[in-house]
Amino acid sequence: MSRQRSMEVIEQAEYVTIGELVRLTAVRYSTLKFYTEEGMLPFEQTEENLTRRYRRVESLERIAQIRRLREQKKTIPEIKEILGCGEL
DSSP states (O other), X not given: OOOOOOHHHHHHOXXXXXXXXXXXXXXXXXXXXXXXXXXXXXXXXXXXXXXXXXXXHHHHHHHHHHHHHHHXXXXXXXXXXXXXXXXX
């Protein structure tokens, strides 16, 4: 198993893992995985490394936006429409 990066490194990184997003946002892993699977949280994946990589800044902004919409009692389909997420 790989070593965890320090928060200082994570906070400066261009790309982060889903586990690092959990540490940055305090959003549950299962929630972030759901957002990813629903196409609400974009990621990149290289051929040689199957780990999903998330752009840190864009992902933090997207998660904050989803949180605000959930606080407004928006449903997942409504949020997907607002975010411009089409069907996968």
